[in-house]
Amino acid sequence: MSEHAIPTTTLGADGPEVGVQGLGCMGMSFAYGPADADASRSALERALERGVTLFDTADAYGAGDNERFLAPFLAAHRDEVLIATKFALSIPPDDPTRRIVRNDPPYIRQAVEASLRRLDVDVIDLYYMHRRDVNVPIEESVGVMAELVREGKVKQLGLSEVTAGELRAAHAVHPIAAVQSEWSLFSRDIEAAVVPAARELGVTLVPYSPLGRGFLTGSFTDAAKDLTQDDFRRTMPRFTGDNAAANAALLEPVRTVAEQHGATPAQVALAWVHQQASVHGLPVVPIPGTRSPSRVDENTAATRITLTEADLNLLDPIADKVTGTRYADMSFTSAGRE
Numbered sequence: 001m002s003e004h005a006i007p008t009t010t011l012g013a014d015g016p017e018v019g020v021q022g023l024g025c026m027g028m029s030f031a032y033g034p035a036d037a038d039a040s041r042s043a044l045e046r047a048l049e050r051g052v053t054l055f056d057t058a059d060a061y062g063a064g065d066n067e068r069f070l071a072p073f074l075a076a077h078r079d080e081v082l083i084a085t086k087f088a089l090s091i092p093p094d095d096p097t098r099r100i101v102r103n104d105p106p107y108i109r110q111a112v113e114a115s116l117r118r119l120d121v122d123v124i125d126l127y128y129m130h131r132r133d134v135n136v137p138i139e140e141s142v143g144v145m146a147e148l149v150r151e152g153k154v155k156q157l158g159l160s161e162v163t164a165g166e167l168r169a170a171h172a173v174h175p176i177a178a179v180q181s182e183w184s185l186f187s188r189d190i191e192a193a194v195v196p197a198a199r200e201l202g203v204t205l206v207p208y209s210p211l212g213r214g215f216l217t218g219s220f221t222d223a224a225k226d227l228t229q230d231d232f233r234r235t236m237p238r239f240t241g242d243n244a245a246a247n248a249a250l251l252e253p254v255r256t257v258a259e260q261h262g263a264t265p266a267q268v269a270l271a272w273v274h275q276q277a278s279v280h281g282l283p284v285v286p287i288p289g290t291r292s293p294s295r296v297d298e299n300t301a302a303t304r305i306t307l308t309e310a311d312l313n314l315l316d317p318i319a320d321k322v323t324g325t326r327y328a329d330m331s332f333t334s335a336g337r338e
């Protein structure tokens with residue numbers, strides 16, 4: 001591990017220790033336009049050198065492609081890394097473009113076996129329910145997930161985009177180590193109920209899209225104009241048309257704070273998420289996604305930035321001014337059910 005290794009924190013009330021920043025691997029196979037496999041492999045290795053230990057994927061990322069892509073990296077470093085994957089977004093055989101949310105026990109059992117096979121591992125370190133199927137009681141789904149722990153197929157359990165009530169009900173069945181939800185300068189809805197519940201229960205918060213899917217870095221301003229046809233961000237209300245123009249203007253304070261710290265806007269966006277650990281009093285492990293080793297260096301270096309109260313006063317008001325929801329269909333999120 002390099003001299004610039006990031007600090008560590010705990011994943012769930014009983015550990016294990018984990019690098020305080022993880023790596024989101026989704027874009028290496030899915031959603032954000034063409035990826036260079038060699039660069040992605042270098043990004044994985046660089047992240048490990050920098051002390052990143054939590055690597056995030058899901059069975060739905062490229063219909064299993066992302067898990068398969070990670071298998072050789074895991075084989076080479078099995079004892080050094082924690083692999084997190086997810087189930088719940090099933091792909092109907094007659095239409096590979098659709099996703100159906102499934103939390104029923106037979107589906108979970110089938111999904112875990114498929115993930116273990118694709119990742120080519122004996123055990124999944126952190127297994128998340130990716131989305132809630134409200135037709136299945138959460139106690140029933142988490143009951144099956146707990147059986148997977150007892151059977152040695154999974155080490156820890158996580159939930160993604162759950163409400164505070166769903167988290168409490170699940171935690172009563174089996175300890176939940178992590179909640180993964182969107183949390184960034186642009187997306188702060190979980191602070192109302194989910195974050196306080198996680199703190200109370202000893203659950204680690206794993207913010208996804210901490211860079212606002214790249215928008216907070218200034219690397220694109222209008223998804224419809226700047227991104228490729230197949231890029232998922234073209235479907236997101238915040239990133240196109242009038243919303244995109246209005247939201248791009250909100251990045252001015254991010255640039256101002258970045259200049260003051262000799263940092264990049266991406267680093268300020270990440271430093272803000274990291275700082276929420278002390279603001280809210282719970283472990284926070286954001287998982288920025290990148291396919292570039294130099295961006296891994298840039299993003300992990302953000303763990304060394306401490307924002308001042310004046311910085312926070314400039315940055316905190318941004319979220320309330322964002323126009324457009326974070327998904328086209330908000331029932332897909334905890335905020336849509338909270």
Ligand SMILES: NC(=O)c1ccc[n+]([C@@H]2O[C@H](COP(=O)([O-])OP(=O)(O)OC[C@H]3O[C@@H](n4cnc5c(N)ncnc54)[C@H](OP(=O)(O)O)[C@@H]3O)[C@@H](O)[C@H]2O)c1
Pocket residue numbers: 023024025026027032056057130160161180181207208209210211212213214215217219266267287288289290291292295298299
């Ligand atoms: N649970 C869920 O429902 C859910 C939903 C979405 C995502 N996730 C997970 O969370 C991870 C992260 O979220 P995300 O990928 O959606 O969004 P993100 O981390 O906010 O942003 C990723 C985007 O930012 C770019 N980027 C990264 N570092 C940069 C830098 N320093 N400067 C400029 N651009 C930079 C990346 O491009 P390059 O790759 O080209 O660097 C990519 O386009 C995903 O990989 C996935 O594992 C989970």
